[in-house]
Amino acid sequence: MQLWLFELLKGTGRLFLHPVFYYLIFLSGILGVSRVKRERKNFHTRTFDAYFELRQLFPLGLILGLVLSIVTVTAGLSVPFAAILLIVVFTLLWSLTTNTRLMSPVYTVGAAFFGIILIAEYDWNVPFFKEAFQGIDEKVYPSVVILLALLLISEGILISRNASIGSSPKLVKSKRGQSVGAHEVKRLWLVPVFLLIPGDVLTLPFSFWPVFHIGAESYSLILVPFAVGFNQQIQGMLPKQSIQHHGRKVITLGILTLILSVIGYWYPLISIVVAAIAIIGRELISLMQRLKDDNLPFYFSKKNNGLMIIGIIPESPADKMGLQVGELISKVNGVAIRDEQVFYEALQKNRAHCKLEVLDINGEVRFVQRALYEGDHYELGILFVQDQKKYDEKIG
Structure with a gap:
């Protein structure tokens, strides 16, 4: 018990060494400032202050992270340390597109999953963390896809419960050149999850991490901050209804992905198909929502009766x-x-x-x-x- 408590404390401390933790705080601040500037340009005032997005970053994400941590540790869900490194890389890369939607776990974790397969298949040389990537073999890691599914369910919950709060009004031009209204949500959340990292990997660049045993395997605990991004513009219906509907679809996709990904433990190659389905499915949800909204008349337009x-x-x-x-x-x-x-x-x-x-x-x-x-x-x-x-x- 003392060893577990010690690992939990050490793993929690490593959260504050993770670059994504500080990067998300910075990006949330940027989103808040940008929103306030746009609202002042449209309305000469702002709705929420510039710290609103920053205040949404932690609370619900911490609760979901705690639940996911209990699930992953209890189930003994371990992922290779190389996957953690690649998730960080793709989180930073997709953020450079300035589209917060691409910081969804389905894109960051999904890209890391396929990245591991390619690196192992072609024996690519990864600088700085060469030994960590040499430690992975050519087998598929179904645990990464299960982690993706759990985070996808969390994303749907975050969208349903939090994204509809504080959607930002904006003015846009219709196809006829008329001034009409819309609502926009750009939101980032941080979901910290305790993960079991195989000890063989951790002894390479990070041999100072303590290791404990579960059965015949050795692991270390690390609290990994996952970024969850969301971006949606709504013009054809009430923002709360549209966003919550979007969130429910993401939850459904996450549950389906989780069910299929568990099968990957017995048939690992299925995990590749499941990861692809999750990525394509998430993209289709966003595309269908956008097409549906574009085909609806503008909800926030000039009315004759008020x-x-x-x-x-x-x-x-x-x-x-x-x-x-x-x-x-x-x-x-x-x-x-x-x-x-x-x-x-x-x-x-x-x-x-x-x-x-x-x-x-x-x-x-x-x-x-x-x-x-x-x-x-x-x-x-x-x-x-x-x-x-x-x-x-x-x-x-």
Whole structure:
């Protein structure tokens, strides 16, 4: 028991030596700053602050990482150290494309899986970690594909539970050149997972790592931070519904991959087919979502019976009134509104109180009202699709 506790502590400490841990913190900060700049360009204000993406990086990922760690260690799931190195390499490489979606585990772990096979097959010389890669043989490692499947399920959970929170409103041009609204999510999560690394590999470049025994094999524990990236733009439906639907499809693909990958322990060559299915399947999910969304009419567009809410500033009067993205404001203080100018003029009719008639996402009418206080956001904290002239001025 003391040895296990010692390994857990040492393995946890190695997390802070892993370059991906710090790299994800840096990239999350970049995503936050970029989002705020774009929102200010479109709306002259921002929704969440620039640290929002950074705050989403850890909480749910840590919980999922703990669950996956229990599963991998209990099942005795071991992966070659060469795979860990290649996952780091492909995480850094795919991040250079600036498409956070490519930092999904299905692309990083999947690429590492096929990389190991090619390196072993053609006996390629890998600099700096030559001995680690010489330690792998030409056999297929089904455990890497099982790890991919577990991380793919975690990705689907992260998308369903977290990606729909704080989607960012933006203004785009339709094919007809009209100003319309959309929502965008660019999110990174960190999922740290304890993995069993065969001791024979660890004694090469990292012989100082302690080793303990499970049966006839020797292993060391290491807490590996896996990057999970997601990028989606939604224009044809409510962002929360679209993103959660996307997440459920990823979970289904992950479960299917896990079932098939377990068979690979008895028939290792099947693991190659399963890894390819996971990569192609994940790509098809993104492609089908994009095609479906492109064929739908713009959800956030100009309406004749009111103003469509495309965004709500957190902690603003609108947020406290319970207004939701996708709702339509038809009247303000009894005045029917069609554009922003009328909206603000009607709002000024009573500086101490406002009453709104709202059509919710189901088309049902409801009334919301609130006393206004000095210091409240003068626009209530509601973001609308801008008039064409205003949008042209902002991007000009």
